[in-house]
Amino acid sequence: MNSPGKILTILMADDDADDRLLAREAMHESRVLNELYFVEDGVQLLRYLRGEDEYADRTLYPMPGLILLDLNMPKMDGREALAQIKSAPDLRRIPVVILTTSTAEEDMTKGYELGAASYIAKPVTFDALVELMRTLGKYWVEFVELP
Amino acid sequence: MNNGLLDGGVLFNQKITNRLPNSVWIMALAAAITFFAVSAVLAYRSIDVITQNNIAINNTLQTINLIKDLNRELLAAESSQRGYLLTKDPEYLEPYRQTLSVVNKLLMQLAESTAAFSEQKAYFASLRGYVTDKVGEMQRIVALTDREEIRAAIKQVKTDKGIELMRAISQLLVEMEQQELQRFYKSKAIAAENREFILMALLLANGIGLALSLGVFYTWYRNSTKVAELNSALASANAELEEKVGVRTQALLQYSEELQRSNRELEEFAFVASHDLQEPLRKIRAFGDRLQQKFSAELGEVGADYVARMQAASERMSALIDDLLSFSRVTTKQRPFIAVDLNEIMHSVLDDLDFAIDDSGAQIHIDPLPVIDADGLQMTQVFMNLITNSLKFHLPDHRPVVTVTSESNVVSPLADDNRHWCRLQFADQGIGFEAQYAERIFSLFQRLHGRGEYSGTGIGLALCRKIIERHGGSISAQSEPGEGAVFTILLPMTQTPMEPLKDLFGYVT
Numbered sequence: 001m002n003s004p005g006k007i008l009t010i011l012m013a014d015d016d017a018d019d020r021l022l023a024r025e026a027m028h029e030s031r032v033l034n035e036l037y038f039v040e041d042g043v044q045l046l047r048y049l050r051g052e053d054e055y056a057d058r059t060l061y062p063m064p065g066l067i068l069l070d071l072n073m074p075k076m077d078g079r080e081a082l083a084q085i086k087s088a089p090d091l092r093r094i095p096v097v098i099l100t101t102s103t104a105e106e107d108m109t110k111g112y113e114l115g116a117a118s119y120i121a122k123p124v125t126f127d128a129l130v131e132l133m134r135t136l137g138k139y140w141v142e143f144v145e146l147p
Numbered sequence: 148m149n150n151g152l153l154d155g156g157v158l159f160n161q162k163i164t165n166r167l168p169n170s171v172w173i174m175a176l177a178a179a180i181t182f183f184a185v186s187a188v189l190a191y192r193s194i195d196v197i198t199q200n201n202i203a204i205n206n207t208l209q210t211i212n213l214i215k216d217l218n219r220e221l222l223a224a225e226s227s228q229r230g231y232l233l234t235k236d237p238e239y240l241e242p243y244r245q246t247l248s249v250v251n252k253l254l255m256q257l258a259e260s261t262a263a264f265s266e267q268k269a270y271f272a273s274l275r276g277y278v279t280d281k282v283g284e285m286q287r288i289v290a291l292t293d294r295e296e297i298r299a300a301i302k303q304v305k306t307d308k309g310i311e312l313m314r315a316i317s318q319l320l321v322e323m324e325q326q327e328l329q330r331f332y333k334s335k336a337i338a339a340e341n342r343e344f345i346l347m348a349l350l351l352a353n354g355i356g357l358a359l360s361l362g363v364f365y366t367w368y369r370n371s372t373k374v375a376e377l378n379s380a381l382a383s384a385n386a387e388l389e390e391k392v393g394v395r396t397q398a399l400l401q402y403s404e405e406l407q408r409s410n411r412e413l414e415e416f417a418f419v420a421s422h423d424l425q426e427p428l429r430k431i432r433a434f435g436d437r438l439q440q441k442f443s444a445e446l447g448e449v450g451a452d453y454v455a456r457m458q459a460a461s462e463r464m465s466a467l468i469d470d471l472l473s474f475s476r477v478t479t480k481q482r483p484f485i486a487v488d489l490n491e492i493m494h495s496v497l498d499d500l501d502f503a504i505d506d507s508g509a510q511i512h513i514d515p516l517p518v519i520d521a522d523g524l525q526m527t528q529v530f531m532n533l534i535t536n537s538l539k540f541h542l543p544d545h546r547p548v549v550t551v552t553s554e555s556n557v558v559s560p561l562a563d564d565n566r567h568w569c570r571l572q573f574a575d576q577g578i579g580f581e582a583q584y585a586e587r588i589f590s591l592f593q594r595l596h597g598r599g600e601y602s603g604t605g606i607g608l609a610l611c612r613k614i615i616e617r618h619g620g621s622i623s624a625q626s627e628p629g630e631g632a633v634f635t636i637l638l639p640m641t642q643t644p645m646e647p648l649k650d651l652f653g654y655v656t
Contacts, residue, residue: 018430025437101426124429124465126436 032137042076470606
């Protein structure tokens with residue numbers, strides 16, 4: 001079991017600047033000491049994970065313990081990025097939580113099929129977002145054993 | 148188009164009738180029958196006359212022959228008897244005996260052939276007398292000669308009685324022959340006359356018959372030509388009509404396809420738009436929350452009120468968009484119809500509304516409901532909306548009272564539909580509404596009350612109607628202010644899979 005107070009690094013892939021801002025604020029409000037990093041599309045996400053170019057420095061861009069993935073993004077969308085992550089032997093162990101506005105059933109099914117750990121609809125109110133960030137931190141840090 | 152065809156048919160019929168009325172046909176037929184009957188009677192009569200004439204002529208010829216035979220026989224007997232008298236040789240008597248043997252027969256035949264004519268009968272009576280006398284006289288002379296009394300025989304001959312008798316007989320025979328010849332010429336004249344008449348009648352009959360035949364043929368030909376013309380006119384009119392129907396059907400199919408496409412596009416648009424509209428709205432609400440939480444001090448009372456109103460408006464807009472989404476989902480996210488027990492649906496709806504029912508102290512009476520082919524989730528939405536409405540719009544200081552009645556195996560309101568239908572009625576004793584709004588309440592986002600009085604977006608009944616219409620049924624409302632409202636749903640109990648439009652028209656395009 002992870003020791004309490006251990007910091008979880010979360011990488012959020014979302015093209016929506018507002019959502020990134022809200023997520024950062026919610027994380028702050030949740031008072032969970034997790035680190036939150038951002039990428040804006042699927043291509044960036046994969047480059048980050050593979051440590052390419054500017055992401056080579058792992059002190060600035062540490063490997064995440066959890067990925068929050070939006071489905072609808074430019075260049076490479078969340079579905080394809082998820083598929084690539086789950087087919088890369090060194091990346092497939094990182095849990096991916098889909099956080100999206102889409103409530104379409106086929107998106108949900110596809111997401112789980114591709115290997116998503118959870119599928120969560122973006123909360124409507126800020127308070128709900130704060131609650132989500134708190135829960136995510138607690139769940140993945142305190143209860144889940146990761147290799 | 149149909150009417151045009153019928154009119155055309157009537158027009159053609161009238162044309163035919165005008166050209167040849169039935170009475171003309173009947174008169175022509177009557178004339179033909181009369182003519183042939185008269186000709187037949189005349190011809191028969193003529194043939195009868197000719198036959199009679201032939202019989203008369205035959206009779207005349209027979210009579211003349213008999214007269215000649217009788218004359219010859221008597222002359223032969225006379226000379227035979229004289230020869231015998233001179234020679235006393237019995238051989239000479241042979242012709243005499245011959246005559247005696249046939250004379251009676253000849254007389255009988257003559258009597259027969261002259262019996263029909265009174266003059267000849269009179270002549271014959273005298274002739275028979277003379278012949279009998281003559282035969283008697285000859286027999287006396289022969290008898291005297293047989294007994295060798297030659298003198299007495301000669302004396303008898305010398306009386307000249309025999310010669311006188313013979314002369315009288317010849318005279319009578321000549322006159323009788325004359326009579327017969329006269330009648331023969333007369334008959335011949337009559338025969339000639341009749342022949343002429345028959346010839347004329349025959350010519351006339353043939354002429355008229357020929358004319359009639361030609362007339363009939365001409366009329367038939369003209370009519371058949373006319374009928375053929377009309378038929379070809381009708382055929383071309385039909386072809387034209389068929390072509391027009393084809394073009395129309397094609398246009399209709401295109402129109403229908405276009406309509407279906409535009410409908411589909413509209414529904415997809417509504418779905419996508421409502422989904423995408425939620426996104427910025429979510430942000431507005433989230434940052435509104437931030438404003439309220441982080442900057443409440445800076446906002447002050449008035450600022451906080453503004454933000455609260457903004458948030459309320461955003462919330463309402465969110466509800467509207469959600470409603471729009473569910474409205475568009477009635478057709479974009481439809482499930483196939485399966486047998487659904489409406490009692491179970493109603494039960495689950497009442498379960499969901501349990502709290503609201505308890506809270507309002509509502510009285511709810513539900514009839515046993517039928518099992519019908521339907522989309523269960525959508526029927527749930529309908530029941531939910533109707534009962535929620537009744538709970539919501541109760542009279543102030545009165546408990547809501549909802550009564551749901553059901554009638555199965557109702558005759559279909561559609562033509563050519565032998566399915567059983569059911570009628571469900573949702574009645575309440577609430578505030579009701581004016582009859583003039585009975586249709587308007589089913590329109591999207593139509594409300595009869597201010598938001599301050601009753602909450603809601605105005606989607607409920609529009610959704611109900613859309614769902615019921617998707618099931619091929621109908622929903623309507625009757626009410627008076629303060630008298631409660633009755634919502635009547637008519638639904639087919641069984642659903643047939645939708646036929647493609649093309650199959651419906653029977654056209655391959």
